[in-house]
Structure formats: structure tokens, C-alpha cells
Amino acid sequence: MVLPLTLGRSADSLRIVTGNANRAAVDALAEPAGWPFRTAILAGPPRSGRSLLGRWFEQTGGGAFVDDADRLDETELFHRWNRAQEEGETLLLAGPASGWTIALPDLRSRLGAALHLEIGTPDDDMLASLIEAHAQQRGLALGEGALTYLVPRATRSFAAIEKLVEEIDRLTLERKVPATLAIWRAALDAVEGPEQASLL
Template identity: 50%
Template sequence: MSSQIALPLVTARGAETVVMGPCLVPVIEALQSAATWPFRTAILVGPPRSGKSLLARWFAESGAGEVLDSADSLPEDEIFHKWNRAQASGRPLLLVSDRAPGDWTITLPDLASRLGSALLIEIGAPDDELMAGLIVEHSARRGLVLGEQAIAYLLPRVERTHAEIELLIETLDRLSLERKSPVTISLVRDALAERTGEFQPRLL
């Protein structure tokens, strides 16, 4: 089972929980090594709900460098200015986006070449350890208790994305409240079926 840690994830909001798994270790190590980034710049990329903004907030508030969140939606001249300032000051710059730079719409050739030289830090699909931890974490936030059998049933069946795990637990919570039932394998099966579009309403 994955561990829930505050890393040193202490921000202005206090200690914030991040669920860890082996797939996140390279991401954390890269963020902790900003002094070695090429041109003092890195781009943190990952799918929605994968913890990018939390990690970026910790990075900024720990004093490790400056952050531009949702960088792909910012004006190009703003990114260019921040990149130049990072070179002049030696202060690392972390750009955060759902998409890799190759998928951004960039009209300035010089900016495209600079982003291409930055370190790309990617948050990939969660591994089994991280998935189990996310299931436990999202369930705990809703006051749901999932036994090991229910988690073992879910792991090979739920879509391997951070967002889908969160939505599945939301569905499971709703079904549990509607039926006034604890979390059983039957309930888990129905929640999975509803999320995949195969839900068949029970006949009364």
C-alpha cells in the first residue's frame, strides 16, 4: 500500500498530503535538483488531478524557484520574459502544464527552442501502489471505508488515471448513501459499471 506523506510538502496552507508511489519518485527528485536543470528551467507535465499544482506550490513556497502554472495558456512574451530572468538571476523557473511543450501553440521560434532545451518532468499514469493510495485517500476524505478485498477488486479494473479514480470514489460514495449500504464488492461492481457506461438499473 502506498504511503501518504507531507514530503516536505508544507505550504502556506499547512502540511498537505501527497500520496506517493514509485512512479512519483523521479518527479520529486527532479524538483529537488533545480540547481542542475539545463538553463535553470523545467516543465512539469501531467494529467488533470495528478497533483501538479500542489507540487509546484511546494516548490515555490520552499524557495526553490519561481512557478508559472497553466503555462501553456499564458502569453508567450510573459514566458519568454520569465525564462530570460531565470538566466540572468540564476533562480530556477518551473513551468506547469497538462500538456508537453510540443502540444502548445507557440508562434515565437526563439521561445520554442528555449522550451525544447528545458528539463521535462512528467507525471505518468499511476502505478498500482499509487492507485491503491489514491483510492484510500479519496475514500477517507468522504468517510468511506474500503477493505483490502474491495481495493484488490478495484485495482485491475479501474481506469488508470488520477481523475477517474477520484470520480469512481465519488460514484461509490453516492451509491453507498443512496442505498444506505457499506462498501461491498457488489457496490464496487455497480460503481465500476456505472463509470464505464455499463450500468443497469436494478428493477424494483
């Protein structure tokens, strides 16, 4: 399943790939009426699509979205939460997968009562879909058998997959050749290390 997201005034859209790692979060974002205090916190690792999902949520009328909420001044964020409650506004906050320590007691108690959603680790099926999505976004033809070769050898990480496809694209342009086994292997070698690239 792919969710469309229009960026700014452009007609272009980015694909938000859904799979095992984010399906529960996507389902919850589609039904915000039952959120406690109309507030949810969406956490996830870097490049996992937290911001894209938040913007999709906002664009589809789900409510207001605050990205990188952990970087905001806590008093400001506390007032933002209070304002949302007063106005009956649904509020989605995006934060890190770990390491968000809230010092302000009132804010900590309120956000502790919110719905907590987390983007996890992609499985093989989602990994394949992510590779395809990043390649399509770049206009990159991966070549036959690419997913069969790459998926078992790639790190189960959103950031690593994005970097891997970026490296394949760079190598095809640099060498002026299509993406074939030699390119896949060289990209894995650069991103993952030679041991991972040589796995059977």
C-alpha cells in the same frame, strides 16, 4: 511515499501520492540545482497532481512555480523566463502531457533547453495508493477487500480513479449504506461500464 502540502492559511493538507508515475519527477523537483538554465517543465495528464507538485515545490523553497504555463501569453512567459534568468531564480512550469505548441521562436528554443519532466501512467501499487488517498480525503471507509476488487478493474488514469472514489462516496451517502461489494460494483458500473465491473 506521501508529500505534505499545506493549502493557504489552513492547517489542512492534501496528500501527494508518489509512485512509479511521478517518482522521477519528484526526485528532480527535490534537486533543482542541476536543472539546465534553472528551468524545468512538468507535464502530465489531467488530475495527475502537476499543480500540487508545483505548489509543493514552491512551498519547500525550490523556486518559483507557474501553473498552466501553456495558457499564458507567450510574450509574457518569455519575459517571465528572462526575469528568472536575470534574478538567478529557479523556475518550474506546468503544462499538458501533449499539445503544447509554442509559436514564439525565442521562447520555443529556451523552453526546449529546459529539463522536461513527465507524469506517466500509475501502476497497480500507485493506483491502490491513489484510491486510499482519495477515500481518506473524503473520510470514506472503503471496506475490506476494496482494493483487491477495484484495482484490477479500474482504468489506469488519475482522473478516472478520482471519479471512481467520488462515485463510491456518492452512492454510500445516497443509499445510506457502507461501501461494500455492491457499492464498489455499482460505482464501477457507473464510471467504467458494466463489462469492466463484472471482470473476475
